[in-house]
Amino acid sequence: MSTSYVRWSDVAGTPVADPINEPWPGGTRAQLSSLGIHINRITESFTAAMPSDLEATTLRIGAGVPVIRYTRRHIADTGRVVEVAHPIVRRGDTTVVDFAIDLDD
Template identity: 50%
Template structure:
């Protein structure tokens, strides 16, 4: 077997150091000159090795700060039971997000953008409504302790929310979130459906969520139903894949 290319061997060595803890998160990698001297290769080869680690989401290059091992926050666990909990009376303001993040209402921030749109074919099928039905589109960016953690784009029928406080962005964040809003409108959710897939983030998503290169996102399409009627569609809930674990349980 031919020898592995030099850049792969260098990447293997650095990757092993990251994984065994000898290069802990936040540690600056050796300089280009140091790596070139240590491995007897040109700068081009070292750059290839570092670029590979960057695409794997293990390191990031900071302007004026060199290349450092990425600091990845502990993954939070997200379970379907989070929807059930919001149906009980709230002693303090909270949502599924604040409970997932274990943060107080004061540590929670929500950026929002509301627009009126028409359902495309896909949204019409999800809502089981005709294409062109008028909807309220709400784009949210969720922050925990000042750090962006999640993007959600959800839709509600305009015939349901038009002229109500739910269509007013100044009322956000709303304690209890969308579940509480639907209950307020007289249509408490009785069923939640989620479809989960993974993909690479768009440039806008990666910038908004301050993601490192090479990290995919989990994209969740959600429907909330009240009996047989679809009240809300979220397309999508976008989460950095290295920050979340999805927990699902089924009673048999």
Template identity: 55%
Template sequence: MSGHAYEHIAAELRDAILAGGLTPGARLPRHADLARQYGVSEIVVRQAIDDLKNAGLVETRGRGGTWVRERPPVRRISSERYLADLGPQTVPQTSFTRDQGITWEQYRLDTAYRWIGADERLAGLFGVETGARVLERHFVFYAAGVPAQVSRACLLAADVERTPVADSRNEPWPGGTINQLRTLGIEVDDIRESVTTRMPTPQEAQTLRVAQGVPVFAITRLMLAAGRVVEVADPIVIPGDRAILDYSIPLRR
């Protein structure tokens, strides 16, 4: 056996999970049983299980043992998703409900609004002076009861203060931010996104129920109207094991 014993055990269990021999929801043998099976100590078995947890393949439930993680459905996030926000809104929807393939009744949005002064990063993204008054909106998006996305989406007070858009009680809003701004006479005509991957913060992992070892997509989005940035979403966070980012890049001469 080449390599460390725990690596060999982890590899065999990983192969069994990926091949379907150990199905989602199945309980792994007890540490003591695996130790006897492989002729190693329980410390070595724990190292192997830690490897699988770090890969997002298994989870430990208190003293109830170790279980193969359920595999959440993967959704494809198309670069054309914002067409759902452009309307017309004959059926209430947003880019999120379109991505998730859910009805408006299956959609839930938790919100927290507050007024802040833009820090240096946020001011730089907006192209305004540091300290400019901004409406900071924290969202948790749910699809059929499952938390699927969190975001911090900011709007300039000069655009939205003392309007229905600044009232969290009006959420969720069909057509999302694009439709909100349209009601104020602001037509979003350009969207720019920057995508990175990282490990979730403890709060993100708890809110989104991200398993240990699973990274997230962290997206910075700018919405523009006639060249002016009118919304900054920084970040939008999506679990990496639940999404494929699907981009279309048309080439024009």
């Protein structure tokens, strides 16, 4: 489950603005790239909780199965946030969040 928001000023009058083109091959990055917007950073913020009734129904899980909710932000090379997906909801009992943190010496 997710809802994605892009800046209307970036997509107005383009094929990206027309929902008939969803799902877009290559996803959000490909959509924005087709408009000359280069994404060079993505951030995600996570929380975990019990599902709402709508989440449990949509994900076909019981009320006792936790969900992971997160917000994803696509950030252009200009530093501007150009897309926010919120909330992205996944069932918590089968989702693995796996990431690496590289540190400079």
